[in-house]
Amino acid sequence: MVALGADYFRALETPRMARLAPNVFAAAFPLMKLMPARYILDRACADGVLTAGTRIVETTSGTFGMALALLAAARGYPLTLVTAASLIDATYARRLQMLGVSLVVSPDEQGNGDQRARLDEVNRIRRYEPGSFWPRQYDNPENAIAYARLAELLVRTVSKIDYLVGCVGSGGSLCGTGTFLRAMFPDLAIIAVDTHRSVLFGQPAGKRLLRGLGNSVLPANLQHDLVDEVHWIGAYPAFREASRLLRQHGIFQGPTSAAAALAARWVARSHPDARVALIMADEGYRYVDTVFNDAWLAKLPGWSSPTLPEPILLSAIEPASEAEWTRFAWERRSLAEVVGAHSDNQEPAPGRS
Known part of the structure; x- marks a missing residue:
């Protein structure tokens, strides 16, 4: 049995700090989780x-x-x-x-x-097996607390941060990092990146082509009232951004990271005087035969349609196609405040213990 706190794999959880634009700083992880x-x-x-x-x-x-x-x-x-x-x-x-x-x-x-x-x-x-241990990544508050180290790394690299952009699945990375950073920078804006047909921010559940973010249940670690804006990014814009990151920056990250990068680049263009920090959670090796394979991409229905250069601003929450990218002003409200206290999409996952 390896001793408690043994330092194996520490390099895998330490991000490469990359600059994607004059005001975009990315923490690109080999294995963030x-x-x-x-x-x-x-x-x-x-x-x-x-x-x-x-x-x-x-x-x-x-x-x-x-x-x-x-x-x-x-x-x-x-x-x-x-x-x-x-x-x-x-x-x-x-x-x-x-x-x-x-x-x-x-x-x-x-x-x-x-x-x-x-x-x-x-x-x-x-x-x-009644003696088994369940880490409970979706509900365990220690998931979010663990990201104090990431917040420290970002502050050391970026200094003052105006925007934090990251994907949401369990809610741990974005909400944990955001909580620590906002304690230092009260005006920090937090941009959550989700995908269509994920229930996390009020859309109905459905089939999702873009994996690694989104959810079909609501995790307790997602603190909606921390979030200023939500971007729902379809698979196609994320796939294209993954290839662009590899070609232009030598960053080989998965499409989840690419979705976050797409939103971060738009935020940076919209606010050129702001300093934007970006969380990129996963490498691209799982996607060599799919996202990084032109023959596989060509078989996707509607793949040849162009990607919009910026998101569509929604006045009401609604799903879109895999080729689309939308955004919504969340304004640090609870889910109930935004979508209504009796929404069918708010049912939490069963079996919490």
Whole structure:
């Protein structure tokens, strides 16, 4: 068993600080989710909740699961990950299994990640193994607290920050980093990047082509009243931005990071005197055969249609196509204030414990 706090994989959770424009500073991570995964496991060990031989069980759409897999393998914990058929590819599954992961793949006929079914499966496994540890990435406040280190790195690199831009899935990275930064810079504007047919900011759930952000349930770690503006970015603009980042900056990040970069570049153009910090969470290796493959892209319906150079400002929340990019002034309000206290999209995930 590796000692508590062992420094394995530290380089993977340390971002490259890149300048994408005179006023855009990006924290480009090899594997950002190592930051909260390590912090959560270390705290659980220190509290005596996670002991030698304890099985870890979690639901994941990708990178948090890989972070847990690396740490569990190094520290000697058995690990079960629950994912959906639409989220896992054969190559990624093999990487997890090489690290000793027991992988449970839930059917996903709707193609939206089926988070509710995955959470049900996590609870079933925990009933079968009552001593197991559930990191609860969506609800565990330690997820957000872990990003104090990222906030410090950004301040050291950028100094004063006017805008923070990042994608939202569990809510941990954007809300955690934003909370720490706003304590230093009260006027900081926080821009949340989501994708169409994600329920996080009031859209109805549906099939999503752009993965790694968005959700089909509402995580407790998402603090809506921190957010000034929401951008919903379809898969096609994100895919194009991923290729542009590689060609023009030598930055090989996944389409989730590219979506955030697209929004950050627009913010920087709109506010040329502002200093914009950008969180880029994932590398591009999972997407070599898809997002970075011209033959695969050419088969997408409507791929040849041009991408708008800027987002469409919405007066009401509504989904759009994978080729579109929209934005909405959230103005630091709660979800209930924006979409109504009785919205069907507000139902939290079941099985919280």
